[in-house]
Amino acid sequence: MKKYKIQVLIGFSLFVFGSVQAQKTDQFLSLDMGGGLHSMQYSLQNGKVKRQFGYGFHLSYSYFFNSHWGVQTGIGMQKCRSEATLNYQSSTSEIDSDGDSYEFRNRFDNWQEKQDVYFVDIPLSIQYQKMLGKKFGILAGLGAQISIPAQAAYETTGGEMVTTAYYSQWNVELYDLPQHGLGSLTTKYKGDISLNPSYSAIAELDGFYQVSEKIDVYAGCYCNYGFTNLISPEKKIVYQPDGVYNGILASDQVSKVDLLSFGLKVGVRFRINKVRRSISRKKGSINEAQTAEHSGPLLPAGSVKEELGIEAAKTGSMNEVQATEHSGLLLSADSVKEELDIEPVKSEIKTSVNKEETPIEKARQISDSMNLEFSFNSIELIKEQDSNFKILSNLLKENQEIQLQIIGHTCNIADYETNMIVGLKRAEYVKSKLIELGVPPFQMEIESRGLNEPLFENTSEENRAKNRRVEIKVISK
Incomplete structure (x- = not known):
């Protein structure tokens, strides 16, 4: 193992370096374990080999360049086992202590x-992932791996070995002389095996199944x-006349040994993309992680003070927020008075697209035409746009390289x-509609x-109403 420490160090360094490069693309830390046939694959000149059950586990890091393609590396361990059975007679020429052959x-x-x-396993592979439904998807990988032997040993488990000495010059075969290593042997032998990577x-x-946005x-x-x-490959015999047992893998019975393992596995992976958790006054943005701390009303009653001084319109005025009647309106009935004589949006939303345009251009056309405006202190749209949401969702599902940046105002x-x-809650509402x-x-x-x-400048209620919106930007990875 010592002579392979450089390879292990290089592989582990690549794994650690990659795992800290958390950007906006999908990145995961994965832990899996599996079992199946893990064995050394070889043939015996005079016997048979039986493959045995083994297992393994790996800690991996995945970096995706876009919604489908990425790379994976990591470090892991697997145990392999094989069992050999010999049935034959060997013969070698020797000289005894008296000089007789x-x-x-x-x-x-x-x-x-x-x-x-x-x-010890160090893999490097290309990965492909694709969603097949709202929560389900497939993940495939193909690559190469170096497996470094950390511990290798043999042990005899049964059978009989009978040794004799045949003197052809006298046509005599000696046996049952344990003091000379001749006779029936059932001794249990153990030892280490020298293997290459x-x-x-x-x-x-x-x-895979998405348990949450962070865990699959x-x-x-x-x-x-x-x-x-x-x-x-060695030219040694399995058992020498001087009583040394070399083991099957170090003998002339085997010329080539390959590693072979296959089976089933289960695992969990954690998305490790960096998420900003604080409000930035300079940049003026907040991300979705912040919403976890605010599950109650959007604005507490009495938190808004505004000089209205506007006469009621002919249609009359009303309290904009009535929490007991409207689940999306979250202020008490007497906390805010606003003039609601806002002209309805007259522009028609175009839902048709040019078939010759690319999918990202189609998505951009749809998102630009959507007028996503909200009532005061509300997270529900004034005018639902189910047809546009459906067209946009179909484009996204069919072209997963398209990404959306959903911004609340x-x-x-x-x-x-x-x-x-x-x-942020308004942006989260739009995202939930698409999900x-x-x-x-x-x-x-x-x-x-x-x-x-x-x-628009917030100088009138009409302008303020148009500023309560969600903006959808179409980008590509």
Whole structure:
């Protein structure tokens, strides 16, 4: 293991370096474990090999360049086991202590030996992911792996070995002389195995389920196939006349050993993208993580003070917010009085698109035509636009390289931080509408600009109404 410490260090350094590069693209830390046939694959000249059950676990880091493609590296461990059974008779020429030549014979009757090896794995693979539904998706990987033997040992488990000495010059075969190492042997032998690193091709196919925006669970199958010989072929015999047991893998019975493992696995992965959690007054934005702290009313009663001084219109005035009657309106009935004589939006929303345009241009055309305005202190749209939401969601589901930046805005009533929260909840509402239509959450980012970027000066109620909006920007990875 010591001579491979440089390879382990390099691989682990790449893993650590990658895991701290959290940007806006999807990045995950994954932990999985699996089991199946993990064995050394080889052939015996005079016997058979039986593959055994093994297991492994890995800690991995994935970085996705876009919504589909990424790379993965990490570090892990797997245990491999094989069992060999010998049935044959060997013969070698030897010289005894008196200088007479003889033939050392060794007969193996169901002689069994198991080999256990622990490998440290360092993989590097290309990954592909695709959503198949609102919560379900597939994840595939293909790449290479170096497996470094950390511990390798053998142990005999059964059978009989019978040794004799045949002197052809006298036509005599000596046996049952234990003082000379001749006779029936059932001794249990143990020892270490010297192995080389294995360079393997690896593949996996998993199905995953989004438990939350930060956590996925997955299950699937995997396969590792080694291309390099784990042993340096030896010309030793399994058991020497001087009583030394060399083991099967170090003998002339084996010429090539490959690593082979395949099976089923389960795992969990955690999205590790950086998320800003504080309000920035300079940039005037707040992100979606902030909403976790504000699940109650958007504005507390009495928090808004405004000089109205406006006569009621012919249609009369009314309290804009009545929390007991409207779930989306969150102020008490007497806290705010506003003039609501706002002309309805007269412009028609165009839902048709040019078939010759690219998907991202179509999505941009739809999003630009959507007039997403909200009532005062409300997170519900004044005018629902189900057809536009449906067209936009279909474009996003069919073209997952398209990303949306959903930005919430408010008028200037109430304080700065309250408006930042209101804007974010509005953006979150729009995102939830698209998620309900099957759009994967990773295709959307939300933030709030609050009162920082009004479309019109907040000098009248009509202008303030137009500033209470959500803006959808179409981008691509």
